[in-house]
Amino acid sequence: MTPTSEPVLDSYKRAAIIGGGVIGISWAGLFLARGIDVVINDPRPDIEDLVLAGLEEITPALAELGLPTENLTAGLSFEADLGKAVADVDIVQENGPERLELKQQIWQTVEQHAPAHALLATSTSSIPASAVAVALEQPERLVVGHPFNPPHLVPLVEIVPGEKTSEATVEQARAFYAALGKKPQVLRKEVPGFVANRLQSAIFRECVHLVAEGVVTEQELDDIVTSSIGMRWAVAGPFRTFHLGGGPGGLPHFIEHLGSAMEANMWPILGNPTFDEATVAKLVEQANEAFGNGTVEELAAERDRAQIALMRALGSTPDASTTRA
Numbered sequence: 427m428t429p430t431s432e433p434v435l436d437s438y439k440r441a442a443i444i445g446g447g448v449i450g451i452s453w454a455g456l457f458l459a460r461g462i463d464v465v466i467n468d469p470r471p472d473i474e475d476l477v478l479a480g481l482e483e484i485t486p487a488l489a490e491l492g493l494p495t496e497n498l499t500a501g502l503s504f505e506a507d508l509g510k511a512v513a514d515v516d517i518v519q520e521n522g523p524e525r526l527e528l529k530q531q532i533w534q535t536v537e538q539h540a541p542a543h544a545l546l547a548t549s550t551s552s553i554p555a556s557a558v559a560v561a562l563e564q565p566e567r568l569v570v571g572h573p574f575n576p577p578h579l580v581p582l583v584e585i586v587p588g589e590k591t592s593e594a595t596v597e598q599a600r601a602f603y604a605a606l607g608k609k610p611q612v613l614r615k616e617v618p619g620f621v622a623n624r625l626q627s628a629i630f631r632e633c634v635h636l637v638a639e640g641v642v643t644e645q646e647l648d649d650i651v652t653s654s655i656g657m658r659w660a661v662a663g664p665f666r667t668f669h670l671g672g673g674p675g676g677l678p679h680f681i682e683h684l685g686s687a688m689e690a691n692m693w694p695i696l697g698n699p700t701f702d703e704a705t706v707a708k709l710v711e712q713a714n715e716a717f718g719n720g721t722v723e724e725l726a727a728e729r730d731r732a733q734i735a736l737m738r739a740l741g742s743t744p745d746a747s748t749t750r751a
């Protein structure tokens with residue numbers, strides 16, 4: 427690989443991807459396209475076939491992002507022994523199953539074998555770094571680097587330090603993900619579910635309620651979101667939106683006049699659905715009706731193309747000057 431024009435990435439020649447599933451493959455594709463060699467550690471016997479097929483699937487999106495994809499797999503290797511896999515890497519990105527004990531075991535092995543300078547990050551979507559690091563000798567080295575699926579495409583990476591994660595580790599993670607072309611956001615407090623997934627859960631709860639109650643169908647609800655708040659939130663988040671909604675008085679005026687009505691009239695009536703049998707049957711039936719005329723792969727590719735077009739319009743595509751030739 428030729429040298430990068432992104433100075434931070436000069437220090438990242440080789441990465442270990444632990445767990446080559448959905449998230450591991452996506453990170454691997456992005457790292458490889460950024461010129462970082464990747465070694466995959468995953469006990470699945472068919473892991474090589476799975477990863478190669480997965481990389482082939484995401485290659486068009488990487489190319490659409492302006493990243494080089496020729497000979498993408500030239501720097502790819504596989505190593506079943508975890509200690510050996512991390513022995514000579516600059517970054518370890520762990521994407522194993524979402525099980526605390528397993529992640530604790532994995533990281534105990536990693537810290538024994540990874541070089542002292544290596545960035546140690548877990549993609550976990552719900553487990554705090556503090557919990558994973560309890561048995562570590564150097565808990566200051568571990569940080570959550572939580573991507574939004576798929577990591578090769580969606581800009582956000584939530585960086586969530588544990589109680590003992592050092593500021594140096596947080597800064598190392600922030601600089602690394604930014605150099606990859608991501609939009610890292612450091613959380614100020616360790617909370618379960620982090621931020622983006624908590625928001626998704628809150629909104630999805632109401633979505634399920636509205637469909638279960640028969641107010642709208644899934645397709646109608648999706649159309650309402652993509653033609654209003656979804657589109658708007660891509661350019662101005664909820665707080666900026668309501669600051670502007672408050673007119674010249676901004677957010678203080680909004681809270682006084684509309685926010686208090688929201689608190690009094692809306693918050694108490696928001697739904698609290700469950701995934702009981704009848705609700706699930708309704709959701710599944712409507713999903714088949716609305717989305718059943720294409721395979722998930724086709725629908726995902728279509729969504730990703732539109733997502734890239736939107737990112738391009740918003741100027742959030744990775745800066746071509748930071749890619750490797």
Ligand SMILES: NC(=O)c1ccc[n+]([C@@H]2O[C@H](COP(=O)([O-])OP(=O)(O)OC[C@H]3O[C@@H](n4cnc5c(N)ncnc54)[C@H](O)[C@@H]3O)[C@@H](O)[C@H]2O)c1
Nearest residue numbers: 445446447448449468470521522523524549550551573575
């Ligand atoms: N899928 C998402 O939307 C998403 C988004 C952000 C973060 N995450 C997080 O990423 C991680 C992986 O999620 P996923 O969706 O890719 O799961 P996945 O099931 O697709 O992949 C997990 C992989 O880990 C492998 N594995 C099992 N035991 C292992 C071990 N001991 N060592 C190494 N690898 C092992 C499995 O064989 C599998 O290939 C989880 O922590 C999850 O919370 C997932």
